[in-house]
Amino acid sequence: MVEFTYVVSSIIFGSLFGMMAIGLTLTYITTKVPNFAYGSFVTVGLYTSYSLYRFEAITPYLSAPIAFGIGGLTSILMYLGILRPLARRGSPLVSLMIATLAIDIAFVGIFGTYANYLRYTYVFIDSLNFTEILGDFSIFGSQGLILAAPLTLALITIGLYLLLTRTKFGVAMRASVENPSLARVLGIDVEKVYVFAWFLAGGLAAMSGSYYTLYSQGGIATGSGLIVEIFAASVLGGLSSLYGAAIGGVIIGAGENLLTGGGISVFGNGVLDYQKGIPLVLMILTLLVFPQGLASLPWIRVVTRIRRISGRLLGGIRRLSARGLRRC
Amino acid sequence: MLNVPSVVFLGIDVVKFAVNLGTAYMLFLAVSLTLNLEAGYTGVPNFGKVMFLAGGAAVSASVCGRLAVFILGINVHGDYNGYIVTVINQVNASLSQNPVLCVELILLGTLLAAGVGAIMGFLASYPAIRLREDYLGMLLLASAQFFQIFLGAYAPLIGGTQGISVPNFFGWAGSGIGVRDVAVLGFLTVFAISVFVFVERVARSPLGRTLRAVRDNELASRALGKNDVAIRRNVIVIAAAISAMAGALLTFQVASVGPGTWDRVTWTFWIWVMVIIGGSGNNRGVALGALSFAFLFDMIDQVQFAFQPYLPDFVDVNFLRYILFAALLILILAFRPGGILPEKSSPTLPKRTLHGIMGRENAKGEMDQKEPA
Numbered sequence: 001m002v003e004f005t006y007v008v009s010s011i012i013f014g015s016l017f018g019m020m021a022i023g024l025t026l027t028y029i030t031t032k033v034p035n036f037a038y039g040s041f042v043t044v045g046l047y048t049s050y051s052l053y054r055f056e057a058i059t060p061y062l063s064a065p066i067a068f069g070i071g072g073l074t075s076i077l078m079y080l081g082i083l084r085p086l087a088r089r090g091s092p093l094v095s096l097m098i099a100t101l102a103i104d105i106a107f108v109g110i111f112g113t114y115a116n117y118l119r120y121t122y123v124f125i126d127s128l129n130f131t132e133i134l135g136d137f138s139i140f141g142s143q144g145l146i147l148a149a150p151l152t153l154a155l156i157t158i159g160l161y162l163l164l165t166r167t168k169f170g171v172a173m174r175a176s177v178e179n180p181s182l183a184r185v186l187g188i189d190v191e192k193v194y195v196f197a198w199f200l201a202g203g204l205a206a207m208s209g210s211y212y213t214l215y216s217q218g219g220i221a222t223g224s225g226l227i228v229e230i231f232a233a234s235v236l237g238g239l240s241s242l243y244g245a246a247i248g249g250v251i252i253g254a255g256e257n258l259l260t261g262g263g264i265s266v267f268g269n270g271v272l273d274y275q276k277g278i279p280l281v282l283m284i285l286t287l288l289v290f291p292q293g294l295a296s297l298p299w300i301r302v303v304t305r306i307r308r309i310s311g312r313l314l315g316g317i318r319r320l321s322a323r324g325l326r327r328c
Numbered sequence: 329m330l331n332v333p334s335v336v337f338l339g340i341d342v343v344k345f346a347v348n349l350g351t352a353y354m355l356f357l358a359v360s361l362t363l364n365l366e367a368g369y370t371g372v373p374n375f376g377k378v379m380f381l382a383g384g385a386a387v388s389a390s391v392c393g394r395l396a397v398f399i400l401g402i403n404v405h406g407d408y409n410g411y412i413v414t415v416i417n418q419v420n421a422s423l424s425q426n427p428v429l430c431v432e433l434i435l436l437g438t439l440l441a442a443g444v445g446a447i448m449g450f451l452a453s454y455p456a457i458r459l460r461e462d463y464l465g466m467l468l469l470a471s472a473q474f475f476q477i478f479l480g481a482y483a484p485l486i487g488g489t490q491g492i493s494v495p496n497f498f499g500w501a502g503s504g505i506g507v508r509d510v511a512v513l514g515f516l517t518v519f520a521i522s523v524f525v526f527v528e529r530v531a532r533s534p535l536g537r538t539l540r541a542v543r544d545n546e547l548a549s550r551a552l553g554k555n556d557v558a559i560r561r562n563v564i565v566i567a568a569a570i571s572a573m574a575g576a577l578l579t580f581q582v583a584s585v586g587p588g589t590w591d592r593v594t595w596t597f598w599i600w601v602m603v604i605i606g607g608s609g610n611n612r613g614v615a616l617g618a619l620s621f622a623f624l625f626d627m628i629d630q631v632q633f634a635f636q637p638y639l640p641d642f643v644d645v646n647f648l649r650y651i652l653f654a655a656l657l658i659l660i661l662a663f664r665p666g667g668i669l670p671e672k673s674s675p676t677l678p679k680r681t682l683h684g685i686m687g688r689e690n691a692k693g694e695m696d697q698k699e700p701a
Contacts, residue, residue: 089665093461106650106654116647120640235463277478
């Protein structure tokens with residue numbers, strides 16, 4: 001029913017949007033500002049991988065950690081250099097939002113100038129708009145990213161879980177997000193925590209940008225164009241939960257591609273034009289129906305109910321097996 | 329045919345520059361004033377401004393083009409979008425002989441755009457009045473992005489990604505940098521000045537104070553019996569209608585329409601830059617902000633030509649503009665958050681009454697101080 005290419009793209013985009021949404025949520029829960037410049041950090045990753053591939057023929061898998069570092073540092077620069085000073089001067093939320101929009105525009109200008117520089121100095125004629133980088137390894141008859149991207153998302157989610165629950169710094173992070181003033185009283189350096197969160201966020205975006213180059217074409221405004229999907233994923237996850245964001249990203253990425261693939265087989269190719277509308281519709285529905293996102297649904301009730309039922313079942317099995325053992 | 333004289337000063341054709349600047353300014357002025365009404369006075373962070381302009385432009389271009397072809401009796405074989413390219417010269421030639429029809433179609437298109445804009449504004453306001461500022465900003469930004477995709481995808485409206493050409497409704501006034509541009513400028517000036525008078529009257533009326541009350545303290549205004557939901561909805565609808573009219577006029581000016589014209593940078597971000605440079609919550613400030621923006625924007629082009637030999641090849645003026653204006657905006661947000669002309673505090677009573685009360689209070693205060701002695 002759905003063509004295989006759409007299954008592949010749903011797996012890859014689901015994982016990439018998961019990573020991006022985790023990062024966006026990290027910036028939102030620390031500063032409470034919707035970061036419209038976040039998409040451009042994906043472009044940082046795109047251009048890091050593109051340049052390293054064109055100059056040194058380094059595969060994006062190897063340049064992804066480098067992109068992570070560059071993206072993270074740029075993100076810290078944006079936070080410490082622009083957003084924090086503005087917030088300290090008491091700028092209202094709308095001013096901070098417009099500042100992030102300004103940063104996004106500036107980024108597009110910087111990428112454009114850099115791409116032009118590559119074009120004129122090194123004669124990379126495709127620098128403003130390049131096709132995907134070939135040279136991914138192949139697995140199950142399709143490209144390796146189909147395995148690498150979900151694996152990375154899983155590792156990141158598990159890593160974040162371990163960091164936030166098993167380490168002192170992670171607990172301090174959660175405390176600084178939940179109640180900054182109380183955390184400060186307890187001697188936690190809240191600012192350090194925020195800077196770390198922004199580093200992680202920028203890094204995740206840039207890393208998914210590097211992966212992105214293996215699958216899809218890119219250009220100076222690619223990241224800015226993804227911002228709608230990333231926000232949709234983050235909003236679906238509740239804008240407050242990192243795990244919710246990961247799930248939201250998977251739903252948005254997979255949903256967009258699977259619904260498009262399914263739609264094409266039913267209604268024909270015209271559906272392709274409306275593909276980008278799917279995440280938007282999901283986002284609007286989320287905002288209007290359950291604005292707190294997936295995180296607000298009564299999961300605890302669902303989980304306890306499942307636990308109760310499974311407990312009863314397990315108890316029954318145990319009793320039965322005990323009786324059986326006694327009989328033997 | 330009349331011709332506008334050209335005056336060249338420092339290598340710049342001053343008249344041409346002034347006419348172009350004026351045209352851009354009048355459009356920017358109208359749109360930025362509506363954004364000021366929404367964001368400056370009422371506190372609705374409209375990050376989807378471009379959507380309303382594009383909606384008005386697309387519908388008016390589509391309908392007026394078809395009407396013109398129908399009235400002039402030109403055969404397009406039932407496929408307007410497909411054949412307009414081949415008959416556009418014929419349509420323009422007949423239209424230039426018929427100024428009355430042209431003006432009628434321009435007015436009709438503008439009114440139609442206002443209606444479309446109002447409907448879009450009403451739809452957008454449904455979530456707008458229910459969501460928090462930040463969620464609302466995201467939603468409007470996303471909707472605008474989708475609307476641009478929709479314009480490119482839905483071919484029957486304006487022919488998909490390539491766009492279509494629109495009949496030249498100003499053809500009767502000559503062509504090129506001749507009298508046509510001056511005629512367009514006249515239309516736009518009348519439009520922009522009426523918008524200015526309208527928003528200024530709103531701002532100075534009791535309604536203006538209500539808007540600011542809704543912006544500054546929603547709960548308090550609700551407690552005083554103001555229906556903040558309806559107020560915000562009405563402001564969005566009115567601002568959207570005016571923006572759509574501006575979109576229609578721009579389309580008639582450039583005589584073509586496509587999804588590419590309506591990008592987020594020009595018609596959302598630059599408009600915000602104008603409002604913030606000028607001073608949000610102050611119409612005169614915004615008018616000044618739009619003027620300084622339009623002037624700087626065009627001057628960068630002129631200056632770039634002068635410095636072309638000294639600039640490296642890879643510096644593209646468009647990207648340079650992105651960086652410069654973004655930096656300017658952030659600097660203004662940091663060091664002069666009120667803009668060039670910050671919002672004035674509005675006295676709640678006439679000045680004389682206020683002085684009288686103050687005088688009495690002061691006198692009373694002095695008496696109170698005297699009593700214990």
